[in-house]
Amino acid sequence: MEDQFEDLFDIEGVKKKFMFVNRKAPYGTIYALEVLEAVLISAAFEQHAAIVFVDDGVYQIKKGQDTKAINMKNFSPTFKIIEMEKEDADEDPDMDMVWRIIVEKESMEARGFTPDDFVIDVEVLSSAELGAFMEEQDVILSG
């Protein structure tokens, strides 16, 4: 019994490629916040992660969000933590962790946005490029 639990929580050396696919606007539903929490949890386990914004998900990282008048928490500043996590991973040679923050070009352009509209630096990939990258993942979580 004890051994079983030890196995269950023994993730030492386990390294997977996670992709988080954000497809919903930030405040109309709870999906965006739930995916964001999953991303932050995965950071604690030093896994590879691609944080992707597709369809209405690109609205999550729009600059200038001010939610005071709708009495909801503005969680867009939290994406800065994801950006810092990515920078840590990029800069620390001892850390075997690759993070990418990606916006699908077609979704961004359809909404009249450019990379300057976003609170964090993003890589812009075409649908074809993103689709191919999706195939390389071990685990894909979407909301």
Place this chain on the structure above:
Amino acid sequence: MLHTVNKSPYERANLDSCLRLAQKGSAILLYEDGVYAAVKDADASAKIEGALKDLSVFVLGPDLAARGIEENRLINGVVVVDYGGFVDLVGEHGPTQTWL
């Protein structure tokens, strides 16, 4: 009458249904994720641009601010209202159809 739309035009067909049925002279209020339909130079812009020929279009300011959509990104002719303005629209326009 007044039509209200609270879903993104990129995810649901609520705005399309609204525009198919809305009659000349009626008003549309975009709120919550519906406000994304009021952004200019985007794929969905033509819907509201077309609607403005026959209808008055309003958008709820607090929902725009929450989503970081500045007023200079809005389609010309769309009018921003606050919560009090929302209440006034309901009062002034007779029946309300809510496209949820």
